[in-house]
Amino acid sequence: MKVLRTPVSQFENLPDFPWQPRYLETSDGLRMAVIDEGAGPVVLLLHGEPSWSYLYRKMIPVFVEAGYRVVAPDLIGFGRSDKPGAIEDYTYARHVEWLRSVLFDGLDLTGITLVCQDWGGLLGLRLAAEHPLRFDNLVAANTGLPDGLHRLPEEWWRFRDFVARTEDLPNGFLVSAGVVDPMPPEVAAAYDAPFPDPSYKMGPRAFPDLIPQDPDNPATAANQAAWRVLEQWDKPVLCAFSDSDPITRGGDRMLISRIPGAAGQPHTTIAGAGHFLQEDRGPELAQVIVAWLRTLAPP
Secondary structure, three states, X not given: OOEEOOOHHHHOOOOOOOOOOEEEEOOOOOXXXXXXXXXXXXXXXXXXXXXXXXXXXXXXXXXXXXXXXXXXXXXXXXXXXXXXOOHHHOOHHHHHHHHHXXXXXXXXXXXXXXXXXXXXXXXXXXXXXXXXXXXXXXXXOOOOOOOOOOOOOHHHHHHHHHHHXXXXXXXXXXHHOOOOOOOOHHHHHHHHOOOOOHHHOHHHHHHHHHOOOOOOOOOHHHHHHHHHHHOOOOOOEEEEEEOOOOOOOOHHHHXXXXXXXXXXXXXXXXXXXXXXXXXXXXXXXXXXXXXXXXXXXXX
16 A cells, blocks of 8 residues: 655644644554644544544634543544555545544543544444444534435535546635635645645545445445444434535434434534534534533533
């Protein structure tokens, strides 16, 4: 496997992102970058496509100041983590294992509150279902866990087709297209920073076709098994979706209806936010989560 590593110089002078990562090895020797800040109960922040932990820069201080330990990894292929150089190197199962080995073997995290968005949910909810004793609470924001039985909306297919035909994927542009508030050029540039040229972009290019949308997808059986666990999950679950995301709109209703731990929780809609609600309303989202966690147990 050819592996690329983004030069450190690409990450100099990032706006509003002072944190330096820890680097841990996955079970197959790849290097994953992990922001690890604060002390207290663990809040695990999982990003999706085509972002990286920079997406959570407006939320990290809220959690740390409230007395939580924030762990925010860059998925393999993204951010400051290693980037395998071929699309075929990326599979759903490998992404799950890469995270598992770092978060559990490397950091031995327990008592986790998962906060997940986009692919962060596809991976995080799988991890929670496969390792339920390590998780206390789940927060889903503009995400879900496809089970191979439902086709995603047409807006997603337009995105998928764009990714498939675009070798030099404009990641900063894609993030800016998924927010409500105009994104400053220097912020869009921060989302481009991990990808100096097209050879670094295989991770974002691979993701769309890894989503199970039919029974024959390699990940369908594992996701269906995860759902069998989640359908018995009685630990607290909060949905905090945005009001302006055409791709995940309505996905919170499925999670609330199928996961017992979501019953009776103060689910909320974050107003004035697009797909990347962490960009549009990050502090508000973090404060909603902190307030909810404090009703469950003080930090």
